[in-house]
Amino acid sequence: MFQLQNVSKHFNGIDALKSISFLTPKNSTTVLIGPSGCGKSTVLRLMIGLVVQDTGKVIFNKEEIPKLKVLSFRRKIGYVIQDGGLFPHLSVKQNISLMAEYLKQSPDEIQARISFLCELTQFPLKRLDAYPVQLSGGQKQRVSLMRALMLDPAVLLLDEPLGALDPMVRSKMQRELKRIFQDLDKTVIMVTHDIGEAAFFGDSIILMNEGAVIQHGTMTELLETPNEQFVEDFINAQRNSLGSVGGNSP
């Protein structure tokens, strides 16, 4: 679905991405993982056109991301960030329907879609008129997800979607998110730094370090045939959490 070909990006003279290439398959979940500052979030931002690469190509469905029609391109992509990025001055419903209203969808259509999304994410309908400041961390992420799904995008990009939640809520949300991904059968690309989360969600995993892709494969491949010492080190550092989520550790 997404293909990166020799993509490089510099920020203030620092190499954020060093000629990386990979392909993410359709209707499956790809997880981008790596330590802080490895460039995984930059990859996600490239995919939605918030960042433009210095060299190389970012291809979506066999086409490069169009510079002139980047706005309509973005509407085919759902994007969720760590603390939700909800607009504080808009109610839950206004946040979710913002783009649909702008695109002049009919009220009935909007209402039907919101009802469906509330059911999907198990968000109480009576809280639709609440404002972000009145929501818990978990609720904010549900709203953020509904907003991303409102226009029924082909792809869902999630940047540490559960990173700001406390462990209890986080674990509950992980199971729900997985169910939602399975229900929707969408292409999902998710960024996390947590190997347990990567194992739980990822059909395939891309491990990055210092702006480069170290290994791209399934969790089993990463565990059994690591490319480099770094792969083993990264996994071993988080081995305990891997066990607790039910990864297939020996």
Next chain:
Amino acid sequence: MKNWMNYFFIIFLSYGFCQQTEDPVKIVVGSKKFTESIILGEIITQLVQTKGLLASHKKQLGGTRILWNALLAGEIDMYPDYTGTVMREILSELEITDEDRLRQILFEMGVGISQAIGFNNTYALGIKEETWNKSGVNQISDLKKYTEFIFGFSNEFMNREDGWLGLKGYYQLPQKNVRGLDHDLAYRGLESGDIHLIDMYSTDAEIEYYNLKRLYDDKKFFPPYRAIFLYRLDLVSRVPGFLSILEMIEGRISESIMIKLNGRVKLEKKSEKSVATQFLKSNLGIRVKLDEETKIDVFIQRTKEHLFLSGISLFGAILISIPLGILATRRKKIGQFILGIAGIIQTIPSLALLVFMIPLLGIGEMPAIAALFLYSLLPIIRNTHTGIMNIPGEMLESADALGLPRLVRLRLIELPMASRSILAGIKTSAVINIGTATLGALIGAGGYGQPILTGIRLDDTGLILQGAVPAATLALLVQVIFEGMEKLIVPRGLQIKPENVE
């Protein structure tokens, strides 16, 4: 979503209805900002009115330059002045010494000059009787010996060739401690002993009241200052019989009469209007039906004027400043430039800014509105800029990631999120504006500054409060209104407090 711009629009549109509608006016009389000038202006205004003509009086507009320029520009048709002032100050470069030549030169400029009204109001230097007795100063050349004397001169006298500028060289006076202050305050400074010597007009009623001694001009520095009216020559053809009206007053006010008229206003606290009416009745036998406005009428009129000045200038400033503030967030270099310029304007003293406007826009409401407009820019531009810049980056990124075009993002996300800050900027501007608008009276724009100005001139605290209290109240009221508007305009999501959540 609330369309919050609508609220602004409704509020400021309503100011428009406060603007008064004026009757067509044929003769506009001006006067300088001291009592004698206002009395003379009032006398000629009423005299014109008794002839069945329309006349209005723009009172206490300012100093000589402002009146002279207003006359040349046609903003006023006539005003009282003095031969010495015209020869030695207005046309000093031409070094005119005789009045026939003066008449000729003024004629070429399109300005007429009446015959002498009667009295000579020359400059004089005055000291307290007590100082006079103790020091033995008798004439101006004696002053050379009294270097410790502190001089307090009216600001106009300080800077006139026929004032201190010329006098100190002519008499070789060594005094360095010379303060500029308002003429009416000078008498009080002399009385309290803070200053030893002041400039006086020889027809000032205070000379007798405070028992002051006038120093003898032993080397004849001061020229005669015979009171006359200057008028636009086109008035003669525009208003048939104008010259015959002038003739009625020419030669009719002697020095002793003028001192009495000044005293009635300054010491007995009568209004210039009633003193003028009384004069016309007892000295010229002309009865004027005096329709003194009630205090309420005057108050309502001033309130309208003040709201008009502040309302229009603030509304204009809002329309310009918000886009400029937005532009400043989009282009860093332009932003620094805009904020820099607005900041510099803010540092210009308000009085100076008002006076700068006169050559461009004349006198009256226009220059005052322009100056107030310029003053109102910075707080709104700065708060718009800050309000938008303070929006967290991930909010803007979320909006971009949704695919919102930039202008829609501005309208739906940035402006509502910055609304509290923008509104606070407008509130600051409004309060500054209302306070500064009181200075508008100095250049004939009316408003609550009018009684303050008159109160200072007449040493009448009650009158000063009649302007100061409503101005302060209006500022407070506006503050309360804006706080109420904040509840309407700032989106609810930014006003509610977080609840206790899971």
